[in-house]
Amino acid sequence: MNSGEQKPLRGFPSNQLKGNVIISGDKSISHRAVILGALSVGETKIKGLLESDDVLATMNAVKLLGSTVVRHSQGCYSIFGVGTGGFLEPDNFIDCGNSGTAVRLLIGAVSTNPITTSFTGDSSLRSRPMNRIIKPLSKFGTEFHGRNCDLLPMTVVGTDEPVPIVYKLPIPSAQVKSAVLLAGLNTPGKTTVIEEKATRDHTERMLKAFGAGVEIQESEEGTAITVDGYAELNPLELEVPSDPSSAAFIISAGLIVEDSTLTVRNIGMNPTRTGLFKTFEEMGANLHYELIENSSGEPLAHIHVKSSDLKGVEVPPERAPSMIDEYPILAAVAAVSEGDTVMRGVKELRVKETDRISAMVLGLKSCGVDVTEYDDGFTVHGKGRGSVKGDTTVKTHFDHRIAMSFLCLGLTSNNPITVDDGSAINTSFPQFTDIMANIGARIEELES
Numbered sequence: 001m002n003s004g005e006q007k008p009l010r011g012f013p014s015n016q017l018k019g020n021v022i023i024s025g026d027k028s029i030s031h032r033a034v035i036l037g038a039l040s041v042g043e044t045k046i047k048g049l050l051e052s053d054d055v056l057a058t059m060n061a062v063k064l065l066g067s068t069v070v071r072h073s074q075g076c077y078s079i080f081g082v083g084t085g086g087f088l089e090p091d092n093f094i095d096c097g098n099s100g101t102a103v104r105l106l107i108g109a110v111s112t113n114p115i116t117t118s119f120t121g122d123s124s125l126r127s128r129p130m131n132r133i134i135k136p137l138s139k140f141g142t143e144f145h146g147r148n149c150d151l152l153p154m155t156v157v158g159t160d161e162p163v164p165i166v167y168k169l170p171i172p173s174a175q176v177k178s179a180v181l182l183a184g185l186n187t188p189g190k191t192t193v194i195e196e197k198a199t200r201d202h203t204e205r206m207l208k209a210f211g212a213g214v215e216i217q218e219s220e221e222g223t224a225i226t227v228d229g230y231a232e233l234n235p236l237e238l239e240v241p242s243d244p245s246s247a248a249f250i251i252s253a254g255l256i257v258e259d260s261t262l263t264v265r266n267i268g269m270n271p272t273r274t275g276l277f278k279t280f281e282e283m284g285a286n287l288h289y290e291l292i293e294n295s296s297g298e299p300l301a302h303i304h305v306k307s308s309d310l311k312g313v314e315v316p317p318e319r320a321p322s323m324i325d326e327y328p329i330l331a332a333v334a335a336v337s338e339g340d341t342v343m344r345g346v347k348e349l350r351v352k353e354t355d356r357i358s359a360m361v362l363g364l365k366s367c368g369v370d371v372t373e374y375d376d377g378f379t380v381h382g383k384g385r386g387s388v389k390g391d392t393t394v395k396t397h398f399d400h401r402i403a404m405s406f407l408c409l410g411l412t413s414n415n416p417i418t419v420d421d422g423s424a425i426n427t428s429f430p431q432f433t434d435i436m437a438n439i440g441a442r443i444e445e446l447e448s
Helices: 027-039 053-064 100-110 131-138 174-184 202-209 244-256 275-282 317-322 324-335 347-351 356-366 400-410 423-427 432-438
Strands: 009-012 018-022 041-047 068-073 076-082 116-120 143-147 151-157 166-168 190-195 214-219 222-228 237-239 261-268 286-295 298-306 338-343 370-374 377-383 392-394 417-419 442-445
Touching (some): 027 174, 100 174, 202 214, 244 261, 244 275, 244 298, 244 400, 275 286, 324 338, 324 347, 324 356, 356 377, 356 392, 400 417
Parallel strands (some): 041 237, 392 417
Antiparallel strands (some): 009 442
16 A cells, blocks of 8 residues: 555676576466355465455455455465355455455445445546446445545445346456445346456456356457356365566566576466567567466466567557557667567556556656557567666656656666566565565665
8 A cells, every 4th residue: 555655676797597486376367266165155275365455455345244264374275154145344444555356346245235435546547537336336226425426535335126237347457346236146036247358357256266156258348247046155174376467577578588597386377468578579589388287277387487588569459458568678679679669549548557658658768678659559669678778767656557667678788777666566576575585676666
């Protein structure tokens, strides 16, 4: 959570990176495991849960809603659920910190419960519009009272007579899809979401694992995901795979720092999350996948990485849903690739933790990189290794991915790159600087 105290970090040019790396649990899956555990009947046991600020916010929320949470050891928890429709009215605001996933999924989960729940977050989250979930959830009968209509703080008045809906996503969004499906759990009949382009399917996979009735059908309109209402979810014992979005930073560092050899272990290889890896392969990356046993319905692999001479590519806009969080680190890698890397059709990046298009463009330009900005994306005109000047301080706007991307770029620039505030990294990847140090990268905290 943004406490107002900045934590400047500096990434220094580094020599070869080497080692075996184990990444924290997947953030998207961790959020969903906690929420569905809270909606099941009995004790759900979770191993490998990501203990980041974002996931801890979700955990605190389900406690306020009546679930019991017990921490056994690092990443190992028991969630004692209250069943669908069993959430209690909280006696305080639910503070989701910096997490858009937490607030949108939780609002979906409470919206068809006959309780009134108020949500808030840090300054960044309070500036992010919630209309994309208000529109479909209102169709169930839920009422919303927010600042300027669709901003946090927001009070959600759940309906005691929800009606099932069919909702076609106007833009690809796993968060909106998940919010609607979670609302459908405590609604009579069948609730359906239709998506033209595939988005992360962790919610559908995990709903099935918990015993919910889920049907997926293809049609001319797209993919229709239907959940049966008044579901009784069964508690699980599950292990959270390592997060591919966090692994992206370690893998990228291994690709761009010369003579590096890394193995990143137990990475979730859900096909809705691997767009960046596919793009890296098209750029000429030396990546090798060692497939291993699935965990909790998710495919896994150890990824072997060797430093590579990369070339610029045009990223297909339709690939965006499978790598939307990875565009900042892709832009950093593109800066030390040969030729143009074109990233279009990603206007959604302007409404993330910050305007990520603007933040990356301004940051790269301050590092001496040639960039062209568009309304829906940007092109990085890369000139290969040794072309990035560095010697600058980049504004992160309390965005964890902006901070980590420029720290990685600093490992291969001519001069160090400083980020004005690295404290947001704890929202998703609290191990980041420790892992980087263990593989030979030099990242140092500065006096604020």
